[in-house]
Amino acid sequence: QVQLVESGGGLVQPGNSLTLSCAASGLLLDDYGIGWFRQAPGKEREAVSCITSRGALAEYTDPVKGRFTISRDAAKNMAYLQMDNLRPEDTAVYYCAAILGRRVCSLTPDQYHYWGQGTVVTVSS
16 A cells, blocks of 8 residues: 655744655655645645656745755655745645656646645744
């Protein structure tokens, strides 16, 4: 059974940092591109970042560019999203997702094959 499990969310003050983790089981993440998405209350799910299976290519959407960093660890079968200088507008449920393909980095959620259940990030003073 394939599972993606996010962790690391929580309540932080503006300007602080969080690192989200995505642990995979039932699949080899090395065969998949990874995406991070988020959904704020009352809004549609939006892309945050993606990275190819070997980490050669990463992309970020404009709202997080320069503040968030996506990475992955093949040995641990995990992916991460380092979030710095957090803002209240970053408040959302964050999801990791996996897309089959070693050279795939997609910001289109419908293309992803597997999803985690999400972890809540709240940025507030």
